[in-house]
Amino acid sequence: MAQEQIRIPQATARRLPLYYRFLNNLHSQGKQRVSSAELSEAVKVDSATIRRDFSYFGALGKKGYGYNVNYLLGFFRKTLDQDELTKVALIGVGNLGTAFLNYNFLKNNNTKIEIGFDVDETKVGTSIGDVPIYHMDQLKEKLVEEGISVAILTVPAPVAQIITDQLIEADIKGLLNFTPARLNVPPSIRVHHIDLAVELQSFVYFLKHYPSNEKEDTI
């Protein structure tokens, strides 16, 4: 089902969900058309960058007019596989994990946390925000059973690698790592690190050492 696409730059790919969300907002406000300049104001991305990003997918706009919101939205829905649901597992139901469960992402969205895991017996067997929590012992068994190949890792740092090894065993494809550990995985598995302590520290570094001018946001 994955449509073959000319490879777009990663920086562009990272902005697509953002565009999609704001187009949704515009749509529900009843807007029919939007220019790259307007969109730029909303998402805080240079308008030339937006036009460039869109152009990787062909000529989506019309000169002198802008972009048709509905058309663009439909196009991105397909491109971002918004009709196909990706099931995600959450490993580690601590404070951060619980935040994710309560948040859950299925709003205008194509991802859903289907299952959670923890070692805490008081959590095992319960549900948080509709998501059932299982014991970590059942990790492999349940992931295979449910056919889940994406995991969010929110466990304590010291056990991060051990659990990662189990996830590899369970044939996971992608791992969104919120622990401070840098994980060892085979090259076939994609890992993104989101390191909140590093984010805060480097942010403070920027504040002290760089004159701020609203540039260089994360995401």
Added chain:
Amino acid sequence: MAQEQIRIPQATARRLPLYYRFLNNLHSQGKQRVSSAELSEAVKVDSATIRRDFSYFGALGKKGYGYNVNYLLGFFRKTLDQDELTKVALIGVGNLGTAFLNYNFLKNNNTKIEIGFDVDETKVGTSIGDVPIYHMDQLKEKLVEEGISVAILTVPAPVAQIITDQLIEADIKGLLNFTPARLNVPPSIRVHHIDLAVELQSFVYFLKHYPSNEKEDTI
């Protein structure tokens, strides 16, 4: 007190806290020396990139030997202002906010969440993880009183801009925004966006459309 430094690339600056943390680990393991190759293995950053990063600060290593862990650690401690504490406010004590409060960053770290704000009367007046929670009405008053100029924003998206306007009033300098909203701020204020829904969505997009090869991590 801010030492005047030749401007280093932002990409390098973002990696510094990471290096610092792993050097700390090595130090507490009793390691005396480390090569860029070893460090590369640990932090998953190319060894040439590490050497280049370090070289912006001068010749910190020794050929044929590597880097002295203690020396490097001391150097980065100064560079990252680890002796100077930056006080941070947390705005919005929901699930994610609570996760931050319980996490708190002051481990080997130069940042501390000093104060929290929420509108929920059951939370106001309590403390979470040692951090007192005040009502949002006291935002400006308390921030000015405590001399806090960095805030973490974990409020619901619809009120993000309103509260941001209050933070601007309170003369904030930096804002780490965890809401999906793209905030309007004057150019003198630095904003970093960390958009968890976008992270997850773009991650899933990468998984489907790009052959994974362990590259291009988010910090």
Added chain:
DNA sequence: GTGACTTTGTGATATAGTTAACAAAAAAAC
């Protein structure tokens, strides 16, 4: 002390990402 080995620091190069600027096309005004 000598030769083999290690590892840095950095020029050169490659790769990626952003932005200015503008012709071309269409829309809007009249």
Added chain:
DNA sequence: GTTTTTTTGTTAACTATATCACAAAGTCAC
């Protein structure tokens, strides 16, 4: 229907980042 205005799509230039590859300077073994 003509002119003015708007706005795209893209070429070209620029800026940033990552990586290769290697001389230079040391360490290490004996």
